Amino acid sequence: MIEPPAGSAEVEPRISALLAERTAALARRGTKGTDSVSRTPFLVCLSGADRYGLPLTAVAQVVPARACTPVPGAPPEFLGLIALSGRVVSVLSLAGALGRPMPPGAVDSTGHILVLRGGIASLALAVDRVLAVEDVDGALVADAQHLGGLGADAVSGYAPGAGQEAALEGGDAGFVVIDLPRLLRRYLPQS
Amino acid sequence: MSISIGKRILLGFVTVTLVMVGLGVYALGQIGAVRDNTTMIVTRDLTIARKLDDLGNKSRDLGNLRRNGVVAALMRNRPDAEIAAIIDIWRRVASESEAILVDIIRTADGYSATAPSPERAAIWKRLGESATSGAADFRKLRTASDVQLAAISAKDVDGVEARNDDLNRLQDEFLRDLDRTRDVLDQGIDAGQRRSTDIYERSLLSIVLIVGLCVLLSMIVTSLIRRGVVKPLEEVMAFAEQVGSGDLTRTLPRTGGDEIGRLAATLNAMVSGLADLARTNRAATADLNAAAAEIRASAQEQAASVEEQFAAVQETAATVDEITHSGAQIGKRASEVIATAQSTAQISRAGLRAVADTAKAMDSIREQAEAVAGNIVSLSEKTQAIGEIITTVNDISERTHLLALNAAIEAAAAGESGRSFAVVASEMKLLADQAKAATAQVRTILSEIQRGINTSVMLTEEAVKRTGTGKARSDTTQRTIEEITAKVEESVQTFQQIVASTNQQQLGIEQVMGALQNIRQASQQTAAGTREVEAASANLTELAQALLTLADRYRH
Numbered sequence: 001m002i003e004p005p006a007g008s009a010e011v012e013p014r015i016s017a018l019l020a021e022r023t024a025a026l027a028r029r030g031t032k033g034t035d036s037v038s039r040t041p042f043l044v045c046l047s048g049a050d051r052y053g054l055p056l057t058a059v060a061q062v063v064p065a066r067a068c069t070p071v072p073g074a075p076p077e078f079l080g081l082i083a084l085s086g087r088v089v090s091v092l093s094l095a096g097a098l099g100r101p102m103p104p105g106a107v108d109s110t111g112h113i114l115v116l117r118g119g120i121a122s123l124a125l126a127v128d129r130v131l132a133v134e135d136v137d138g139a140l141v142a143d144a145q146h147l148g149g150l151g152a153d154a155v156s157g158y159a160p161g162a163g164q165e166a167a168l169e170g171g172d173a174g175f176v177v178i179d180l181p182r183l184l185r186r187y188l189p190q191s
Numbered sequence: 192m193s194i195s196i197g198k199r200i201l202l203g204f205v206t207v208t209l210v211m212v213g214l215g216v217y218a219l220g221q222i223g224a225v226r227d228n229t230t231m232i233v234t235r236d237l238t239i240a241r242k243l244d245d246l247g248n249k250s251r252d253l254g255n256l257r258r259n260g261v262v263a264a265l266m267r268n269r270p271d272a273e274i275a276a277i278i279d280i281w282r283r284v285a286s287e288s289e290a291i292l293v294d295i296i297r298t299a300d301g302y303s304a305t306a307p308s309p310e311r312a313a314i315w316k317r318l319g320e321s322a323t324s325g326a327a328d329f330r331k332l333r334t335a336s337d338v339q340l341a342a343i344s345a346k347d348v349d350g351v352e353a354r355n356d357d358l359n360r361l362q363d364e365f366l367r368d369l370d371r372t373r374d375v376l377d378q379g380i381d382a383g384q385r386r387s388t389d390i391y392e393r394s395l396l397s398i399v400l401i402v403g404l405c406v407l408l409s410m411i412v413t414s415l416i417r418r419g420v421v422k423p424l425e426e427v428m429a430f431a432e433q434v435g436s437g438d439l440t441r442t443l444p445r446t447g448g449d450e451i452g453r454l455a456a457t458l459n460a461m462v463s464g465l466a467d468l469a470r471t472n473r474a475a476t477a478d479l480n481a482a483a484a485e486i487r488a489s490a491q492e493q494a495a496s497v498e499e500q501f502a503a504v505q506e507t508a509a510t511v512d513e514i515t516h517s518g519a520q521i522g523k524r525a526s527e528v529i530a531t532a533q534s535t536a537q538i539s540r541a542g543l544r545a546v547a548d549t550a551k552a553m554d555s556i557r558e559q560a561e562a563v564a565g566n567i568v569s570l571s572e573k574t575q576a577i578g579e580i581i582t583t584v585n586d587i588s589e590r591t592h593l594l595a596l597n598a599a600i601e602a603a604a605a606g607e608s609g610r611s612f613a614v615v616a617s618e619m620k621l622l623a624d625q626a627k628a629a630t631a632q633v634r635t636i637l638s639e640i641q642r643g644i645n646t647s648v649m650l651t652e653e654a655v656k657r658t659g660t661g662k663a664r665s666d667t668t669q670r671t672i673e674e675i676t677a678k679v680e681e682s683v684q685t686f687q688q689i690v691a692s693t694n695q696q697q698l699g700i701e702q703v704m705g706a707l708q709n710i711r712q713a714s715q716q717t718a719a720g721t722r723e724v725e726a727a728s729a730n731l732t733e734l735a736q737a738l739l740t741l742a743d744r745y746r747h
């Protein structure tokens with residue numbers, strides 16, 4: 001959207017290069033979107049140094065992080081409760097739930113909270129940052145199973161990243177696909 | 192004997208003087224005795240002679256009176272009163288004559304008792320006897336006269352005449368008695384004269400004897416003095432003659448307490464001193480001989496060194512000449528240096544002004560740098576405002592990001608109908624991400640700007656500090672240049688003094704040249720003098736030899 005002012009001779013080359021790259025990215029996206037046949041949208045978020053993908057349909061809302069009310073006797077990955085639109089929502093640390101080392105000092109103001117859709121109880125996952133929505137080939141996701149490792153039972157696959165996302169975020173293009181029901185099985189009451 | 196010679200001489204003279212004084216006193220006594228004797232004899236003889244004369248006169252008066260009475264009686268016409276007067280006078284004179292006779296007798300008796308010689312006493316006794324017989328005759332005469340006078344008063348002429356012859360006989364008898372008495376007196380006078388002559392002769396004899404005694408005593412005293420004084424003196428003189436002949440080995444043996452003893456001790460000390468002196472003299476003469484030889488050698492050496500001195504004076508004159516030339520050059524160079532130093536002083540004054548300008552410029556630079564620092568600070572504040580704006584934009588982009596994500600979620604939930612909305616949401620998110628990236632870049636640039644500002648602030652502060660340092664240094668430079676100027680001016684004065692000193696030095700060197708000329712002449716004179724000294728030292732050596740020969744005369 002940023003257009004250089006007409007007739008301005010002093011447009012920096014860096015900005016020109018930026019605009020040119022963006023134009024190229026937009027052009028590539030158009031062709032890719034038309035070519036995909038069976039794609040599943042994922043919400044890619046960042047927790048620690050890892051990128052995780054959650055099914056977009058499972059997410060109800062993304063809100064900025066806020067102060068959680070801790071619950072006594074809860075496991076450490078259970079950060080606490082927040083009030084959201086008149087509901088009480090339990091907040092889990094995604095990294096803690098996956099058995100990864102949690103960032104120190106709970107959820108800071110820069111982090112995001114993903115409010116999950118449906119389910120028996122209102123649940124939210126605290127991540128460092130929600131990056132983007134990505135459409136990934138479903139077959140690719142399904143292939144990646146049981147990769148092993150600590151808490152790997154909740155990982156349903158691995159999706160290699162698309163080029164433009166990697167370019168925008170400056171990190172790994174790929175992300176780990178989280179199997180939410182399997183992840184949350186320990187924290188939800190057994191029906 | 193230990194009485195000193197002076198006392199001995201004094202004793203001798205005192206003795207002689209006492210004898211002479213005694214002699215004088217004795218002679219005076221004898222003269223007085225002679226005089227007393229003569230006086231006594233003359234007085235007594237004259238007294239008696241005068242009384243005898245009185246008596247003779249009285250008796251003649253008596254005869255005359257009686258004759259007058261007889262004449263008066265014979266003339267008969269004479270008054271009685273006159274006769275009575277004559278008779279009265281006669282009686283009174285007769286009484287007086289008798290009194291005189293008695294007096295003569297008594298005086299002669301007294302003189303006889305106190306006469307200095309028995310001869311005179313006998314004379315006086317005979318004179319008294321003669322006077323006594325005279326008195327008896329006078330009494331007879333007086334009685335006979337009384338009878339005649341009674342006849343005269345009675346005018347008995349016969350009676351008067353009858354008694355006249357008897358009376359004349361009696362009177363002649365009395366007068367004979369008187370003459371006899373006078374003869375006795377003349378004998379007494381002769382006896383007195385003999386007595387005086389006798390006394391005189393005795394005195395003469397005794398005085399002559401005493402004078403001879405004095406002469407003898409004086410001769411004894413003189414011989415004593417001679418024996419006590421002259422003989423030892425002759426010994427001493429012999430000793431002195433030996434000493435004079437050069438024999439200093441002997442000593443005088445006498446050690447008495449008198450003058451000769453002291454003279455001997457003094458002479459012994461003198462001779463020992465002379466012996467020491469002679470030894471010393473001999474040694475000194477030997478030394479003198481050696482010294483004369485040394486003087487001669489020294490004079491020869493001196494002659495050689497005078498030659499060297501002469502050569503050295505020549506060299507010194509050449510050197511002083513060079514010094515004169517170099518002094519002139521020094522003066523010229525110093526004048527040049529003065530000119531240079533004066534121009535240096537002017538240049539340093541210009542440098543001083545330049546440094547003052549520099550200091551002013553430094554101050555203005557510092558003020559401008561401070562102004563720049565202020566501007567930079569305000570720029571930094573504005574940058575901070577920009578940072579806040581950027582924060583706001585970042586927040587907005589963040590919110591837009593979330594909003595886009597939620598919109599995508601909502602679109603996914605809406606299914607097929609939300610697909611186009613999903614595109615919009617994706618686009619929105621893309622914009623938000625780009626805005627965020629841009630803000631990140633702006634933030635990066637802002638932090639760079641901030642760092643640059645900080646660096647500029649530091650640099651500006653550094654510049655202010657450096658201008659301060661530069662100011663201080665320029666002040667130091669100013670002071671240094673002032674000092675340099677002062678020093679240069681001092682140098683100018685110093686060099687002027689150097690020039691003056693060099694001129695004085697030139698004058699002094701001219702005087703030195705004159706002095707060197709004098710030294711040259713003096714060294715020539717010294718050479719001549721040295722030759723004379725050499726000759727004189729040869730003479731001195733000869734003299735020392737002669738002195739040695741002389742000194743050998745004294746045995747010691």
